[in-house]
Amino acid sequence: MAIRIRLMRMGAKKRPFYRVVAANSEAPRDGKFFEILGYYNPLKDPYEFKIDPQKLKKWLDLGAEPTDTVRSLLKKSGILKEIKETATN
Template sequence: MAVRIRLTRMGRKKKPFYRIVVASNEAKRDGKFLDIVGTYDPMQDPAVVNIDAEKLQDWLGKGAKPTVTVQSLLKKVGAGQTETA
């Protein structure tokens, strides 16, 4: 089972809010997840990204791979030592 760090959509129509979650790559986008690592709110100016660095490092250490979108958010925030394969 491959584990990914990815976004799951919350909020309402035309007002998106995302959770940054750790989930199996086979799970649906808004389906079952293992842990919540942070949040992303693109509706605020500037967009707000909150990340629990300790949880993030723990999951990266266990082999979880961030998606391209999450990787770019992590670079903006400066959290996590993410490696591209």
């Protein structure tokens, strides 16, 4: 069982809002998940992306892999860099 950190679509039709969740890679996109880590709102200008760094670090330490989209959002927000620097210190 591989764990992925990925987006889960919420919101109304044509008004997307996403939760960042830790989920089994075989589960459906909007199916079961282990924990909510944060959210992403692409409709705001600029987009809104909030994530709990402690929860993220916990799941990364357990071997969870972020999807390409989540990894890109983490890099843009600088959170991934902070976590890596904390891990090396």
